[in-house]
Amino acid sequence: xxxxxxxxxxxxxxxxxxxxxxxxxxxxxxxxxxxxxxxxxxxxxxxxxxxxxxxxxxxxxxxxxxxxxxxxxxxxxxxxxxxxxxxxxxxxxxxxxxxxxxxxxxxxxxxxxxxxxxxxxxxxxxxxxxxxxxxxxxxxxxxxxxxxxxxxxxxxxxxxxxxxxxx
Amino acid sequence: xxxxxxxxxxxxxxxxxxxxxxxxxxxxxxxxxxxxxxxxxxxxxxxxxxxxxxxxxxxxxxxxxxxxxxxxxxxxxxxxxxxxxxxxxxxxxxxxxxxxxxxxxxxxxxxxxxxxxxxxxxxxxxxxxxxxxxxxxxxxxxxxxxxxxxxxxxxxxxxxxxxxxxxxxxxxxxxxxxxxxxxxxxxxxxxxxxxxxxxxxxxxxxxxxxxxxxxxxxxxxxxxxxxxxxxxxxxxxxxxxxxxxxxxxxxxxxxxxxxx
Numbered sequence: 001x002x003x004x005x006x007x008x009x010x011x012x013x014x015x016x017x018x019x020x021x022x023x024x025x026x027x028x029x030x031x032x033x034x035x036x037x038x039x040x041x042x043x044x045x046x047x048x049x050x051x052x053x054x055x056x057x058x059x060x061x062x063x064x065x066x067x068x069x070x071x072x073x074x075x076x077x078x079x080x081x082x083x084x085x086x087x088x089x090x091x092x093x094x095x096x097x098x099x100x101x102x103x104x105x106x107x108x109x110x111x112x113x114x115x116x117x118x119x120x121x122x123x124x125x126x127x128x129x130x131x132x133x134x135x136x137x138x139x140x141x142x143x144x145x146x147x148x149x150x151x152x153x154x155x156x157x158x159x160x161x162x163x164x165x166x167x
Numbered sequence: 168x169x170x171x172x173x174x175x176x177x178x179x180x181x182x183x184x185x186x187x188x189x190x191x192x193x194x195x196x197x198x199x200x201x202x203x204x205x206x207x208x209x210x211x212x213x214x215x216x217x218x219x220x221x222x223x224x225x226x227x228x229x230x231x232x233x234x235x236x237x238x239x240x241x242x243x244x245x246x247x248x249x250x251x252x253x254x255x256x257x258x259x260x261x262x263x264x265x266x267x268x269x270x271x272x273x274x275x276x277x278x279x280x281x282x283x284x285x286x287x288x289x290x291x292x293x294x295x296x297x298x299x300x301x302x303x304x305x306x307x308x309x310x311x312x313x314x315x316x317x318x319x320x321x322x323x324x325x326x327x328x329x330x331x332x333x334x335x336x337x338x339x340x341x342x343x344x345x346x347x348x349x350x351x352x353x354x355x356x357x358x359x360x361x362x363x364x365x366x367x368x369x370x371x372x373x374x375x376x377x378x379x380x381x382x383x384x385x386x387x388x389x390x391x392x393x394x395x396x397x398x399x400x401x402x403x404x405x406x407x408x409x410x411x412x413x414x415x416x417x418x419x420x421x422x423x424x425x426x427x
Contacts (some may be wrong), residue, residue, distance in 0.1 A: 051304055052214025080218070081300035083307065141200035142315050143207040151200065167307055 008034045008042055008072055015062050018055040019146050022100040025059055029088025032079065042067065042074035047084045049167070050147040086148075086167045097164060098130045103152065105166040127163050129154035139163075170295040170363035172223050173246060173354035176236065177400050179219035180247035183237060184408070185279060186212030187415050188251065189272070197269050204315055208276070211308040218301045238419035242402075242409045246354070249397035250275060250344040252408040257340045270323055270330070274337035277316035278345050281377045284309045285370035294362040317381050324385025331386065338382070339390045346396045348374070353401070 002010075012034070015025050025031045025046070033045040044063055048056050060076045067074040086105035089097075094104035106127070126135040134156035141151040142165075149162040190209040196202025220233035253275070256266040287309055290302035323330040348367055351359070358364025382389045397405070418425065 048214075048304070050211060050214060050308060051218055051301075052210035052212070054210070080297070080304055083300070083303040141204060142311055143200070143204040145203075147207055147210055151203075165311070 003036070004040065004042060004072055005034050005036045007070070008044065008067060008074065011066055011070060011072075012044070012063060015059070015066060018058040018062070019148075020097070020100070020102070022096050023089075023093040025063075027090045027093035027096075029084060029090075030059060031063075040073065042072055044074050044076045045079050046076060047079055049084050053147055084167075086164065089164075101130050101161055102149065103127045103130045103161060103163040105164045108166040127152055129157060129159065130161055131159045132157040168294040168296075168361065168363060169226050170293065170298050171354045171357045171361075172226055173352075174358040174364050175219050175223040175226075175298065177246035177352070177354060179216045179223065179236070180245045181251050181279075181283075182212040182219065183216035184245070184247045184411060185251040185275075186210075186216060187411055188253075188255070189276070191255065191267075192272065195267070201269070205272070208312050208315070211305075211312070215301065215305045215308070218304075219298075222297050222301065234419065238416045242404050242412055244402060245404065245408060245412070246352075246400050246402065247408075248279075248344070248347050249399035249405055250341065250347065251279060252399065252405060252411055253341070253344070254407055257336055268333060268337065270333040270337040271340065273316055273319040273323065274334065274341050276312060277320050277381065278341060278378070280309050280313040280316055281381075282345070282348055282370070282374055284313050285373050286365055286367070289365040289370060293364065298363060320381055320387075321385045324382070324387040334385065335387050338387060342390050342392045343394050344397055346392055347399065350396055350398075352398075355400075 009026075012031055013024055013026050015031070017023055017025055017028055017030070020028075028049070030046050030049065031044070032047050033043075035043040035045070037043065044067070046056075046059060046063070056078070060078070063076050064074060085108050087108050089105065097104045127137050127139075128135050129137050129152075132154060134154055136155045137152050138155060139150055140153050140160070144151045144162050148164055148167065150165050151160065152163045153160045186209040189205045189212070192202060192205040193209070194202065196205055216237070217233050220236045224231040224233055224236060253271075254267075255272045256268045257271060284306065287302045287306040291299050291306065293299040293302065320334065323334040325331070326334075349371060351367070355364055355367070359366045379389060397403075399405070399408070
């Protein structure tokens with residue numbers, strides 16, 4: 001027999017990220033926990049990526065609506081700690097991002113202060129082009145179409161592309 | 168343990184007011200990438216402000232929400248640094264909009280994000296667990312803001328004669344306002360005493376080194392920071408904050424409870 005928690009996990013696997021619908025909120029590491037209280041109510045724990053990410057309200061709404069449509073009573077809790085990191089993005093999701101044309105993030109910096117003091121673009125770290133695989137790429141802007149992405153350009157195939165910033 | 172509400176409002180108001188100021192560039196950026204960058208930075212700052220207001224509201228109770236704190240307080244109740252409320256132009260500009268100056272925007276973002284990077288880093292060990300969690304998240308965003316601002320300080324400072332002149336003028340205008348970083352307000356003293364806040368004296372040396380190093384690389388001369396010490400964080404603001412609030416709060420005040 002499937003428990004409500006297991007059923008909820010299976011359903012929530014399918015909730016896409018509103019801004020990058022090629023990956024799910026579980027694959028991005030936004031969906032953290034599903035807990036069941038004694039009263040049978042589910043508690044779904046999500047964590048924000050960026051503080052101002054406008055997709056969070058949408059995600060909360062999508063989670064609640066999906067579970068409700070399957071007669072599961074749930075409340076959605078947002079938890080900040082530990083802070084979300086791109087290291088939680090699954091290997092499958094990284095492949096999907098690349099196939100979608102977004103260069104996936106590398107390892108997030110161990111020391112953020114050390115990171116901040118480095119001269120941009122990130123030294124010693126090339127971001128391979130998701131279209132042709134070339135490492136001959138350059139950052140055109142730290143900031144892109146969403147909070148989590150930077151703008152890059154491939155100097156070989158000349159295509160511009162998004163890079164999911166290590167965070 | 169909870170941080171003093173006034174301390175949380177100080178942090179939140181800094182983020183909100185600078186977020187609102189930087190958002191003035193949306194649709195008016197000097198180039199498309201910078202337009203997008205400033206909008207992104209604003210989004211981060213307003214996100215930080217929301218978390219801090221939500222936390223303050225939960226301590227205050229009595230119907231306080233993030234919206235009542237952002238939209239229904241007046242100028243003298245705001246606890247932000249004077250630095251973040253100034254318009255995007257130098258002291259002698261004619262009109263605020265016509266003379267909007269990107270060097271001023273960049274110099275302010277540099278001075279503020281260099282300060283906040285160190286403050287957020289230290290606040291990760293605040294005895295207020297929620298504040299520590301907000302600090303850990305905000306720190307990650309602030310490092311991108313600092314990198315962005317520093318790159319432009321160097322690019323404009325070590326650029327053409329005109330870009331260097333304007334970058335230098337921006338620092339001469341803004342650096343005196345940073346004196347406020349180092350004068351403790353009563354709510355900061357209380358937060359330091361109870362272990363929820365950070366004594367800014369402990370991060371000053373690192374901040375000074377960052378400013379010195381960056382200005383040197385940008386071939387700029389570091390001006391003296393002296394003269395009047397602003398006191399925005401105890402509610403004594405410049406005239407500029409009232410104009411920011413008038414624009415930001417008018418919709419919420421004319422249509423209370425409006426949603427879209």
